[in-house]
Amino acid sequence: MADFVTFARNVFIPVTNVCRNRCGYCGFRKEPDDPQSHLMSPAKIRPILEKGKELGCSEALFTFGEQPEEVEGYSELLQELGYSTNIDYITDLCRIAVETGLLPHTNAGIVTHSSMKQLAEFNASMGLMLETTATVKVHSNSPGKLPERRIEVIKSAGELKIPFTTGILVGIGESREDRIHSLETIAKLHKKYGHIQEVIIQNFTPKPGTEMENCIAPDIDTMIDTVSLARKILQDDIAVQVPPNLTDPRHLIRAGASDLGGISPATIDWINPESSWPSVDRLQQMVGSIPLRERLPIYPQYIEKGWYSDSIAELIEFLGCNGYRKDQSIK
Ligand SMILES: O=c1nc2n(C[C@H](O)[C@H](O)[C@H](O)CO)c3cc(O)ccc3cc-2c(=O)[nH]1
């Protein structure tokens, strides 16, 4: 078991829920003609970033629909904001986050090598869930969930020396063998590039109105087994992350999880809006006698290696000390 358990304090900015994919489990994506479909403007986003800063957050999590420009009508919305490409807009939002005092972590889905390079300047780390290397029915309308395409992006991040988060989604029609294969694939990528800082073991949870609305979430024994497999298969310098709003982390920490991901005092989990974030006090109760440590979105070993750009160096230095939060209010 880990000597201590880490977490980050963030604000979650769901820039747009327009997406070219249709994953059978996703309740986040909306059709462009849905009244809940959105593209957030800088005027909407700035106050959220400022509130996060005020409440002691270190991270701005930008997560949104994949390649929304492939969806009719989206480019017009972007133009109204004065941008010709989505990646230019996201890059600007990351720059604004840095100016506000938060370190961006962007999970954009599939992006090109050059887009990734552009985003890297203002991101402390980036992420993309591998989800699974298996061919599953719920991905049949999601070209961006082809495992080869996801692996390609994770390789790009490695080439660009971007501290990276990936993970698997458990309970979407894959078998235990498939989970082992997915984890081995991640371990292989890390062996080559050395850039995977954490691997999320995320349990599927059903969302109303989706193809999987009547499917049940994987049980705790499956999650314990998957975390144990991850701990065994992945290299020691990779943290195994479990989201504390989706499963009680107690048993999972015993099985080898050592990170609880981003929790937010200011925003909800837009992917799992029904699952509220525990407070830091509640997290400490959950982990019992194991010390909690607040980390930045870039892990200590990548700060030490200098895997960040000059544009965010000052902010990393200001917020952190040996990779952990300088002004920690908790142990
Ligand atoms: O609040 C959430 N954060 C999610 N995060 C963010 C994560 O909790 C932290 O932002 C990272 O640990 C960086 O500190 C993700 C990050 C990725 O790169 C890929 C997938 C996810 C998934 C979620 C999620 O469902 N909810």
Ligand SMILES: C[C@H]1O[C@@H](n2cnc3c(N)ncnc32)[C@H](O)[C@@H]1O
């Ligand atoms: C950001 C990440 O959120 C995950 N994600 C998407 N939909 C769900 C769901 N219903 N339950 C749990 N996780 C989900 C995917 O793994 C995606 O990559």
Ligand code: MET
């Ligand atoms: C909003 S889901 C997370 C980002 C991206 N759409 C993906 O699934 O990879």
Ligand code: SF4
């Ligand atoms: S999970 Fe991501 S890629 Fe899949 S439909 Fe939802 S927003 Fe799009």
